[in-house]
Amino acid sequence: MMITFTIDGDEVEGEKGQNVLQVALDNGFDIPHLCYHEALKPYGACRLCQVEVTKGGRTRLTTSCNYPVLEGISVQTNTEKTTRARKMVIELLLARCPDVPIIKDLAEEYSVGEPRFKLDNDDCILCGLCERVCREVVGVDAITFLGRGSDRKVGPPLEINPKTCIACGACVYICPTNCIKLEETESERTIVRWERTLPMKKCKACGRSFAPWFQLEYFGKITDGIPADFWDKCVDCR
């Protein structure tokens, strides 16, 4: 069922169950966001994708990533209030992570100068993309949020070597600040931040080491109807 509403005065259509941010992005509207990814459930953590939504005569500031598309609402993506809120969010994130390129770029775009707060030296903005991709897509729950309030961080449960991590690198790929690094040698792959090192398997056809043994075993377990030797060869040789 299609739902019609407006974004900055333009009529747009979304499907029931979709959120405002996705429809806006699909229609070419520019709303900054750091914790949203279309493959994952909306989370609403970074607070950057603020828009003003008018519903039933009442207008309020809200995040667009977790706001459901509703018939007849009117969304404003660029108002005095959205800018005010986004600028402060960027200033808070910049004070937290002063050397992270994506935050520095946002600060420049929104003319946020030197933060008025004490500078930290963090590289993680706690967007939770890594945690969600690991849980929702990969399905291994190798990392989680630890602590609360200003002590919150992401890491393996109990901060010990995550035994379920298959070193697939999904967290590395999705991290907007590039703070999760993957290192690889001929024999090993390491996800540096989680201190997870796994031995690599060599392709039976070309001899190149292509993926961790543990990861291929996991794929074998969760897939059906794939011949066992499928996992013995690299992507190029399959």
Place this chain on the structure above:
Amino acid sequence: MKKANNPQELEKIREEILALRDLDKPCIAITSGTSARAYGSEKVVDTFRKELKKHGLAEKVDIRVTGGQGFDEREPLVIVHPKNILYQRVGPKDVEEIITETLLNERIIDRLLYTHPQTGEKSVSKDEVPFYKGQMPIIFGNNAYIDPTKIEDYVAIGGYSALAKVLEEFSPEEVIDTIKRAGLRGRGGGGFAAGVKWESCRNAHGDKHYVICNADEGDPGAYMDRGLLEGNPHSVLEGMMIGAYAIGSDEGYVYVRYEYPLASENVKIAIEQLRECGLLGENILGTGFNFGIKVNRGGGAFVCGESTALMASLEGQPGEPRAKHIHTVESGLWDKPTNLNNVETWANVPLIINKGVHWYTNIGTENSKGTKIFSLVGKVNNTGLVEIPMGMTIREIVFNIGGGIPGNGKFKAVQTGGPSGGCIPESLIDIPVDFDKLTEVGSMMGSGGMIVMDDKTCMVDIAKYFLNFLKDESCGKCTTCRDGTRRMYEIVDAITQGDGQEGDIELLEELSWVVSEASLCALGQTAPNPVLSTIRYFRDEYEAHIKDKRCPAGVCKALISYSIDEEKCTACGKCKKACPVEAITGEKKVPHKIDPEKCIRCGACITECKFDAIEVA
């Protein structure tokens, strides 16, 4: 208690219980809630049991161990019935005397009576004590008549008659209509109309509906819900059952704060008793209504008092809130329609059913009906739980019930609504306390915390205290709450350290706007209130800290210094002994001196000095 198969049988059981009770029989009621236990009430109870036996009175005198009766500062309380004589701060050593003097010889023991701190006047009967006189204890007052571990006590005062009435005579819609017309608003914080919430939940599509009692009370200094759950758990459960019938739910949860073991135990006992007598389970009172309740202890996070975080926690997920664009009445616990109300809200329900809408709406103000229980704490003579009709003024609460400010202190402000609330200054002391008025002046009702502050309280320090609490209790999920409250704390902390800068107040206001507008849940959205309300009413104090590097209340250690007034000092040497860092020097008969370099401004000398010779500037 025997099983009641229908409303008539329940009435019969009630008559049987009452027939066995002799109202003229002497009864010793001893409070033994958490605060009384901290004062050793369990020993008092044991001693009474032993001593009554020794005097051959075990059969002639009843003992009733009740939950708290409000006056927690004076615990343990012993009330001797039928004359309602109130003894306070009773210890095991007083028991023998109470038996021989008061019980056997009808003599009052003067030293155990409540004495007014200012007039010195003593009160004999509980009703004469000023703390109780001004109250309207229609909800909390029942604690006095009930041993919370005995369902018979609750049934004796009419317990479960509201449930029986509703199941027999009301359709679910009629129950909702009654609650709506009574104007009952949620006592947990937001003050949302309970009847409207119930209706939305009933109308929400779903094969299963849940009801939840939020007992994750976490505001510093507030413990109304603990008092109710510990002292009268059945009133809360009866409210939930009526709500469940109205909403169409067969399953309920009581989510109790981890730090409330006694409340949790008493609710569990109550649920077990209800199951035994057929008031919980299948086909309750033969009416076809099925309902079960489970108790869940929280994990120690303040944010789990927020409904979506509470439900996540109940599901076994981390206690983090989610956006409420879809309300929990439509999609709550396990994505099913869920109605959550707090302890006190549920406890109001049986009363409304029994006494009627007309009676209930006569209490309170236009848009805030009924009573509210507050925890009156801080710089006030009589601290404890007080139940007052909505609309009573702050002055009446603090000065009539609370007995005013201790010592020579002067009333400065009252903080209501916990960390989400704000500070109300003396100039507004005559405002009527209700949901709308408190919000209008920049604070809120919250769950009912009321912290009284005197002129020795620094308002910047208070704001810092609440920010510190909030930055630690924020779940950390969203940027504005997690980093926003932390940055606000850093700024306010710097101000109290003498490192405040021009522009700090404006930066705090700017941050406050974003934190309240852009945060995900109510914790963040209301977190700036303590800062904003203190800036609103005590801006001069912030300015004194920032511009003059001075703390007018003499609290912020970095901005004050201690000295000794030579004229007043008698060189008694007490301060010198008390000083933990040996900062005070002086020979006999020579006025003493404080070395400002060594002094850590702990205040030990002030406490010791009998001559008011220590000066703080």
